[in-house]
Amino acid sequence: MSVVKSIQLMLPKDAVYQAGSCVKGQVVLTLHSTLVDPIVKVELVGRGYVEWSEETGATLDYSRDVICNNKADYVHKSKMFPVKDNWLSAGSHTFDFHFNLPPRLPSTFTSKIGHVFYYVQASCMGREHILAKKRMYLRVQGTSDFPRENKVSPLFVETEKKVTYNCCRQGTICLQIQMENNIFMPGGRVHFTTEIDNQTGKCIKSIIFALYCHVLYEGFTPKTERRSRVESSVLLRQEANTQIVPFNTTKIVSVFNLPPLLSVSSNMLEGEIMSTQYELVSIVHLPWSLTSVKAKIPIIITSSPVDSDNCQMQEEADSVSQE
Template identity: 80%
Template sequence: MEEGGGCFSASHPSMSVVKSIELVLPKDAVYLAGSCIKGQVLLTLNSTLVDPIVKVELMGRGYVEWSEESGASRDYSRDVICNNKADYVHKTKRFPVEDNWLSAGSHTFDFHFNLPPRLPSTFTSKIGHVFYFVQASCMGREHILAKKRMYLLVQGTSDFHRKNPLQNPLSVEAEKEVSYNCCSRGAVCLQIQMEKNTFTPGERVIFTTEIRNQTSKCIKTVIFALYAHVQYKGFTPKAGQRLRVDSSELLRQAANTQITPFNTTKIVSTFGLPQVLSVSSDMRDSEIMSTQYELVGTVHLPWSLASIKAKVPIIITSTPPDSDRCQLQVGGVLPASEDCQN
């Protein structure tokens, strides 16, 4: 969990009444959409504060932005800014203050928020961002005396795998006839097998690769990579809709092996998925972006200036928590509470 915002104060004589304001939340917690966020606001005062407003807010937002050229067929070009934004959650809790004043010293305020059951995961790229934060603030009669913000890791949920079933277990094969040593030719076959193709964030992806080398050359390196293909939806200043696809490499692994001529080798590989990932989706389920995943195995053949790729579609999903429980996906389970209603 990233911390930001700090304690804000302005140059006003009355504002020195607040010594500090802090947020207390579980360290490095990953919150599942639909679960409960519990924490505390710690407010420390140098002197008595009359008519205070102490509150905490939960906010979640997303936006995308990119530039594209237009008029490429003419003698000029110009950049068109495409953007889009979405508000996912905004909840506020104002703490009651007895007798409308707070004495000097430390004061603790407990809070909780229920996350909506459908949220996108915390996400950042050069084009798009989805972010969540909790912000505490203290106000006097007219001024903000102090505020503190902490960013949250939120894992979205999805039933995408039920709508888009794939073969389970899964096997993908690619074969190529290659030339080497002037007139010599031979085939290289790459096969990737998986027991399943649907995973949750934080899970281990285990797969078996079989390489059949029917050439007289040695194969030394096989590369495995997990890619995320994200489609962004934006609008131009004239309200024209634009789509853009951007791919990024999430995980990469190289297997250095000696696959001798006319031989077959098997490699068992494992990827550990990050704790927070955007769930697999299509644009119909998303306001500003959608994500698909692909595991790619590549055999490089430098002696033939060729390569062979086998691509396996991967589905990332996460099941919503029980509606009557306040739980964390990482860092344990918080017990159900009768006051988790916000």
């Protein structure tokens, strides 16, 4: 039986940590019996990884899959807790820790291709052997430098399309989206107004609103050839059942509640493994014309770093070793 009964990490449940903020917690080590010369350690780690396969040799008489990947290290800090007289008695022992997150970090992210993850890991080591280990993953909200004062207000897009119905008849559908601004924070509310001008002899029964997330990944082949790939996904979706009668105009006011944790909008910079852009799309499906009308408007997600001075002072005041 191991001398360590359990090792636990005590952190706020379901917390979202802003880049630049402080991660505070406790390590609780419970022993069956006395432990001599223990090493009790806690680490903060943040990493990113992308991987996908792509087909090559399409112009030849064969093809093969090439694995493209990339990785990044965002943060790695560790602390070893001092142990008085180099031994711990049976029972529970509590160790407090503080970690300061760097002010510039990407958000926690998971897809089929890419991952950005952060975790805190506590461990207890005896004489050259790890006796116990516990890991907890963190949700970290990344930051951006986008200047909010440069926002465009209001924002307006319009799409007009001529459609055919009843074999030979034609009409136009005009679709408009209007917003007061298109810059939002994670957890915010996206307000927008859609106007549909139905200049056909058919009724429009529904309209779909969707917030798309477009992620550009960058990786390298085994021969260090640079590759990129774009993946799009629907972040939020709503469907409005309408009865827009022929030769009539209807306005629809909609609201999206953004998740509290989002990747910020960004362009691909040197050394990054992925970048993110968002787009609000309104879609009018016309089953009687076998077509659809779309209007798209860009959305910018931004988040500012917090003041990390207080946590930095706490880190420096801790009487522990740090790597």
